[in-house]
Amino acid sequence: MDREIHNYNIRHQIIDHHSHTHIHIETLLILSRTISPVYLPLVAKDVDPFVYVTLNPALLEPLLLSRALPARTKYKLGLSLDKTRGELVIRSVCFFCDAGGPVVLTLPAQSPATFDYFPDYVLNLEGHLLRIACPAIKSRIEALPPYEEVNNAQRGMWKTMFEQFLMVKFNFTYNVFLSVGKSGSYIGGGGTGLELENGTWIGTVGDIVAGRADIGIITANTPKRVKVVAFTNSFFDISYLNFITTEGTRVFSPAALLWSFDILMWACIGLSTVVAFLIFKIITRTMTALGLDKGDAMSFARRGIVSHENWGIQHQIFFVATSYLDQDCVLPRFTPLRCFVALWLFFTLIITTIYRSKMVSLLAFPVLEKLPLTFEQLVASDYQVGFIKHGDSAYNTLKASTDKVYVTLVDEMEIITGNGLECLERAVAKKYACIAYAFSTIYLKARNLSDSDIRKLVFAPESTYNIFMGLALEGGSIYKEGFERWLGWTRPFHLADLWEEQDMYYNVRLPKRAWWLETNQTDKLEHSDFVESDDLTLKHISGAFYALAGCLLICAGVFVQELVSYYWEREMEKGLIWVRLKVRLRTMVKLKNRRVVRFNNYY
Secondary structure, three states, X not given: OOHHHHHHHXXXXXXXXXXXXXXXXXXXXXXXXXXXXXXXXXXXXXXOOEEEEOOOHHHHHHHHHOOOHHHHOXXXXXXXXXXXXXXXXXEXXXXXXXOOEEEEEEEOOOOOOOOOOXXXXXXXXXXXXXXXXXXXXXXXXXXXXXXXXXXXXXEOHHHHHHHHHHHHHHXXXXXXXXXXXXXXXXXXXXXXXXXXXXXXXXXXXXXXHOXXXXXXXXXXXXXXXXXXXXXXXXXXXXXXXXXXXXXXOEOOOHHHHHOOOOHHHHHHHHHHHHHHHHHHHHHHHHXXXXXXXOOOOOXXXXXXXXXXXXXXXXXXXXXXXXXXXXXXXXXXXXXXXXXXXXXXXXXXXXXXXXXXXXXXXXXXXOOXXXXXXXXXXXXXOOOEEEEEOOOOHHHHHHHHOOOHHHHHHHHHOEEEOOOOHHHHHHHHHOOEEEEEEHHHHHHHHHXXXXXXXXXXXXXXXXXXXXXXXXXXXXXXXXXXXXHHHHHOOOOOOOHHHHHHHHHHHHHHHHHHXXXXXXXXXXXXXXXXXXXXXXXXXXXXXXXXXXXXXXXXXXXXXXXXXXXXXXXXXXXXXXXXXXHHHHHHHHHXXXXXHHHXXXXXXXX
């Protein structure tokens, strides 16, 4: 409500109610001028002053203390007229003046112009007990059931913030308890805020709406929640979702022989080889067409020895293969062919030099497995995914997303409740990605994992669902203005980061180390060698042996082919000899028969 309109209404209400007496009108006008400041362009939410007017002075106290709107109004006055004495009655409420309880105060009707009728009565709570609902997030605050003691938080940065900061400023006590779940108790609870199908809320938001809590902590601001509870504009805690994998393993593979070039480069090399054969063919055909293939023009030389054979396709294949392998080549003698061969040798020199330099590094120093760095890469990878569900807002937001990446992620990921340690253990042991709030993983590392296991974890650089958490309160809460003002000083001075580091070290890490020593788990305290040994072993150069085995198989295949060809030709020759013998025998028989016939005829 705008202050000018509000004060204008106050002024006219006072005039209407007391127009029967000129004296009281003058008094009320003076009073209205004292409570009507000059024009202020900025109006803060939930801090507007209210004046409640009643004709019966006896109704002022129950009106100001009622659980309806007046009780939730921080700056308020009650006005009435005592007709018996003809005096104006002005009363207000000091919320905590009676040892933390409310007291109705009577203010003077006539006062100096500087008198403040709307003081801030929420500066000292006089030990008043605040009920604080928290989710089951031990990384931020931890308390033990049955949650009945005063100032009962065991540890956590929110405990430090309350006890060393806000309690010092406002002088209150607190009782923190786990938020209520569907069962109506803290058993099975611990959520931040979930609206059920019947319209009721559970979690910290539900506790505030139902009046079980004055404050809710570690609760994100969402469009649905802001309709039922209020949030401080200042925030104390920050977090976000990211995912964790383990360090990539070193890849030792015979395929490293092909990793020097990508698919496109190999395709270009293959295409260049085909083009070389085409150019050889074009040049030789041109020589034949022009009649330049006479004599030794098509011959070749090797190691200074000139051959009189033609430089045919078999010699061209041999030349290309030996040029790639940097071996002795069979070179043509014709000048155009020699020019192209020289250019081709320069091309293969560049290719083979690059290939060998990269191949040596790949075989001796293998590459690490590529890890997913974004949620899109995570969905496309073969990693299993787990989601540590702390609170409700993150999961509900991902579930409501229409982005294909998050839709696929929600369908495939495993929901992990509790503290989420098993999720990190799986990430260390196998190809498993763990999605969680950053503050959850920080706590789990400090509380459960050894330094050697922590070094194996890799945090992806991409994050999503950034949240800024202050205090959640009921609408129009009298605590909002003061807590919001002082909470705003925690971020500029990095108090949240400081208290988090102190809590993780003194309250989480050191007790873990002490327990390991008591239980003789000293192996977890040993420092592991993060850098793997780079000494050359058989697996580093296994590709060379695989290549040798492949060459032996090829040689064996060629040898078998030669044997088959040899015996085939031999059998063919045997067949020809047998045919020749049969023909000769038949010829000899015919000749003999002719001689016999001639002899018989003669005699």
